[in-house]
Amino acid sequence: MRSVRTFLASFLVLFLEVALIRWMPAHIRLLSYFSNFILLASFLGIGIGCLLAPRRVRLFAWFPLLQAAVVAAVYFFRLEVAIPSSTDIFFSSGTAEKVTLVESTRLLPLLFGIVAALFVTVAERMGRAMASLPPLRGYTINLLGSLAGVGAFAVMSWQQLSPTVWFGVAFASALPLLFDGRGWRSRAIAAINLGLLVTSLVMVHALARGAIWSPYYKITVDRSGSETIISVNNIFHQSMARVDEKEYFYQWPYMVFGNAFRDVLILGAGSGTDVASALMHGAQRVDAVEIDPAIIKLGQRWHPQHPYQDPRVHVINDDARHFLRTSTRKYDLVVFALIDSLTLQSSFSGVRLESYMFTEESFRDVRAHLQDDGVLVIYNYFRERWLVDRLANTAAVAFGEDPYVHVHEAHSYLGVLMAGPRLHQLASPPAIPDRVLAYGQSHGASPGRRLQRDPSIEPASDDWPFLYMRGRSLPSHYGAVLAMVLVFSVAAVMLTLRGEAGAWSWQFFFLGAGFMLLETKSIIQFALLWGSTWVVASLAIASVLAMALAANFIVSRREIGRPWAVGAVLIALLAANYAIPIGRVSFESRIAESLFYAALQFSPILCAGLLFGSAIKRSTSVARDYGTNLLGAMVGGIAEYMSLVTGFRMLLVAIAACYVAALVARHVESKAPQSVGPTLTSGVPESATR
Numbered sequence: 001m002r003s004v005r006t007f008l009a010s011f012l013v014l015f016l017e018v019a020l021i022r023w024m025p026a027h028i029r030l031l032s033y034f035s036n037f038i039l040l041a042s043f044l045g046i047g048i049g050c051l052l053a054p055r056r057v058r059l060f061a062w063f064p065l066l067q068a069a070v071v072a073a074v075y076f077f078r079l080e081v082a083i084p085s086s087t088d089i090f091f092s093s094g095t096a097e098k099v100t101l102v103e104s105t106r107l108l109p110l111l112f113g114i115v116a117a118l119f120v121t122v123a124e125r126m127g128r129a130m131a132s133l134p135p136l137r138g139y140t141i142n143l144l145g146s147l148a149g150v151g152a153f154a155v156m157s158w159q160q161l162s163p164t165v166w167f168g169v170a171f172a173s174a175l176p177l178l179f180d181g182r183g184w185r186s187r188a189i190a191a192i193n194l195g196l197l198v199t200s201l202v203m204v205h206a207l208a209r210g211a212i213w214s215p216y217y218k219i220t221v222d223r224s225g226s227e228t229i230i231s232v233n234n235i236f237h238q239s240m241a242r243v244d245e246k247e248y249f250y251q252w253p254y255m256v257f258g259n260a261f262r263d264v265l266i267l268g269a270g271s272g273t274d275v276a277s278a279l280m281h282g283a284q285r286v287d288a289v290e291i292d293p294a295i296i297k298l299g300q301r302w303h304p305q306h307p308y309q310d311p312r313v314h315v316i317n318d319d320a321r322h323f324l325r326t327s328t329r330k331y332d333l334v335v336f337a338l339i340d341s342l343t344l345q346s347s348f349s350g351v352r353l354e355s356y357m358f359t360e361e362s363f364r365d366v367r368a369h370l371q372d373d374g375v376l377v378i379y380n381y382f383r384e385r386w387l388v389d390r391l392a393n394t395a396a397v398a399f400g401e402d403p404y405v406h407v408h409e410a411h412s413y414l415g416v417l418m419a420g421p422r423l424h425q426l427a428s429p430p431a432i433p434d435r436v437l438a439y440g441q442s443h444g445a446s447p448g449r450r451l452q453r454d455p456s457i458e459p460a461s462d463d464w465p466f467l468y469m470r471g472r473s474l475p476s477h478y479g480a481v482l483a484m485v486l487v488f489s490v491a492a493v494m495l496t497l498r499g500e501a502g503a504w505s506w507q508f509f510f511l512g513a514g515f516m517l518l519e520t521k522s523i524i525q526f527a528l529l530w531g532s533t534w535v536v537a538s539l540a541i542a543s544v545l546a547m548a549l550a551a552n553f554i555v556s557r558r559e560i561g562r563p564w565a566v567g568a569v570l571i572a573l574l575a576a577n578y579a580i581p582i583g584r585v586s587f588e589s590r591i592a593e594s595l596f597y598a599a600l601q602f603s604p605i606l607c608a609g610l611l612f613g614s615a616i617k618r619s620t621s622v623a624r625d626y627g628t629n630l631l632g633a634m635v636g637g638i639a640e641y642m643s644l645v646t647g648f649r650m651l652l653v654a655i656a657a658c659y660v661a662a663l664v665a666r667h668v669e670s671k672a673p674q675s676v677g678p679t680l681t682s683g684v685p686e687s688a689t690r
Helices: 002-027 029-033 037-055 060-077 107-131 135-158 163-178 184-208 248-257 273-280 293-302 320-326 360-368 385-399 421-425 476-497 506-530 534-557 563-579 590-617 622-646 649-669
Strands: 079-081 100-102 218-224 227-232 235-240 263-267 285-289 313-316 331-337 370-381 404-408 414-419
Touching: 002 037, 002 060, 002 107, 002 135, 002 163, 002 534, 037 107, 037 476, 037 622, 060 107, 060 163, 060 184, 107 135, 107 476, 135 163, 135 534, 163 184, 218 293, 227 293, 235 293, 248 273, 248 370, 248 414, 263 273, 263 320, 273 285, 273 331, 320 360, 360 370, 360 385, 370 385, 370 421, 385 404, 385 414, 476 622, 506 534, 506 590, 506 622, 506 649, 534 590, 563 590, 563 649, 590 622, 590 649, 622 649
Parallel strands: 079 100, 263 285, 263 331, 285 313, 331 370
Antiparallel strands: 218 227, 227 235, 370 414, 404 414
C-alpha cells in the first residue's frame, strides 16, 4: 500500500504540473507569453514540499482548497492582461465574453505564489510517501509514477480529450491520498475535500464546454453568416468561406504569374482556403501540410468548397519543418498559409509554435524544394513594420537576393512576400490591389505599397528564432516579473530552511542552475524534430526522467570517484550539441533521426544526474544542500530568458560554465572535514520535479 501511495503521489505531481501548464494559459493570455512561468512555480513548490516532508507537517489536506482557488480565479475573473509594447508582439483575447482587464504584469507573481503553494501540498505528501520506503525503491517508484503521469497526459493530448478528463484523472489519483487517515475528523475533512474537488471539476467542465482541445489549443467554432469562424484560446484564428469572398492574397500568386503552377505545397494549410485557391487555379497536385489534426477535421467538415475531398489534394498531418527535412519532392509554388499560432510552444519557452518556420534555415529548406522556376509566397497580417522587415531580410539571406514585398499599413501591416527564381520572369512589378476585403475590417480603399526593407532588423535563425521580438533584448515587463519571482523564491526557500544546519554550498547552487538550463533548453529545441505538440513535449520530459532514473541506478550501485571525468564527458557532450544543431545531420529513417538527436540532447542530463547523485551522497546536510540546489535551479530557469539576447547555443556555454563552477566548488568544499551523509534517495531527490 505504501508503494501505491508513492506511485499515486508521484503520478499526481507530474500529471497536474503539465495539465496546469497547458490549461492556465488557454484562459489567462499573458501566461502564454511568459516562458517557463508555471513550470518555475511548480518547480519551486515541489522543491519546498519535499523539504518539508521530513518535518511531518500535514499539508495535503489543503490541496483541494488551493486547487479550487486556482480554478475559481480562472473561472470567475477571466483575467486578461494587456501590455502595450513596442519591442514585442502580444495578442489580447478578442473574446466577446466579459473579462477582467489588468494592465500590469504585477498580477503574475500572485499567480506564481498560488501555483507554488498548490504544489507544496502535493509534493509534501509525495515526500512523506517516499520516506516510508527503502530509499532506492522509493525513488524508483517516484520516477515510474512521474513517467506514468507524463505518459498519461501525452496520450490524452493525442486523443484530444478535454480538461474535464485531465482534472478528473488528477482528482481520482488524489482521492486515496485524501482518505488514508483514521478517525471521524480525518474522514470529515476528506469528505469536505471531496466536495471541493467535485466543485473544481464542475468549473473546469463549464470552461471546457463546447470547445475542442487539440494537441495545441482550445478551439471553438462559430457559424457567422456565410463564414465559419475558428478561434483558438479565445482569439480569432481563421475563417472558412469561399475563396472569392476572402482577401485577395489567397489568389495573389495566380494573379501575378497566371494559372501555371502544377505542383503546389501549402505549409500550414489550416482549414483549407489556400488549398481551395490552388485548385481553383488549375493545380494538378496540392500537398497540404497541417500540424493540427483537429483543424484538418474542421476544414474537411465545414469548408464550403470541400478542398480536402478533392483527389488532387494530399493531406499531410505533420510539422512543416519535419516535412521539409524529410520530403524529396519539388514544387512550382510553396505557400506559407497565414502560419500564425497565436501562442507559445506549450508554454515551455519564449518560442511560438511557428517561429521555427520563419528562420533562415527554414527558408533554405524551402529553396531546396523549389523547381528551377519556383517561387515562395508568404502573406499575413504582420501588425508591425519591423516584423515584415525581419522576414524580408531573412528571405534575402536564404535566397541570396532581395524578395518582392508589399504591405497595406492600414490593415495591420498586411504583407505579401515573394522569393525565388520565378521572380525573374516579372517584366515589371505587379499592380497592388487597393482593397483587401478582410474579415471583420473595413472594406474601404487601402492602397498597398512596395516595402524598402530595413537591413538593420536582424534575420531570424534556428538559434535565435524569436520572430516577434524587435531585437535582442529583455523587455522591461519581463525583467520586472522575473525579479519579483526571484525575490519570492529566495524568501520562500530561506524561510523553509530556517533552523537547518549546514553551510551554503556553491557546488549545489551551480548544479541546480546548470540542470534547469540544460533541461529547458533540451525540451525547447527538441520541438525542431517533430514540432511543438504536447505529445512531443511529454516525450521530452519522459526522456529527462529516464536519464534521471538511469543516473540514480548507477549512483546507488557505485561510487563516482572521479567527478572530473564525468564533468569532462558532460562538457564534451555539450560541445557536440553546440557543433551539431538539431537538423544538421539528416536521416532517411524517422526513428533513427529521433534516437540520434534524443541521445545527443538528453545524454548530458545523465552526466548531470551522476554529478548531483555523487555530491548528495557526501552531503552533511541534505535539506540545506537541496534547498541551495533548488535556488540554483530557479536562477537557471530565469536565466533561460538570456536566450532572448544570446540565442540558444550560447546557453550551452552557460551550462558548461555552471558545471565547471560546480566541480571547482566541489574541490574547494571537499578540503573541509565532512562526514558521509544520507543517500540521494533519502528524502529530496533532484528529479522529483521531473
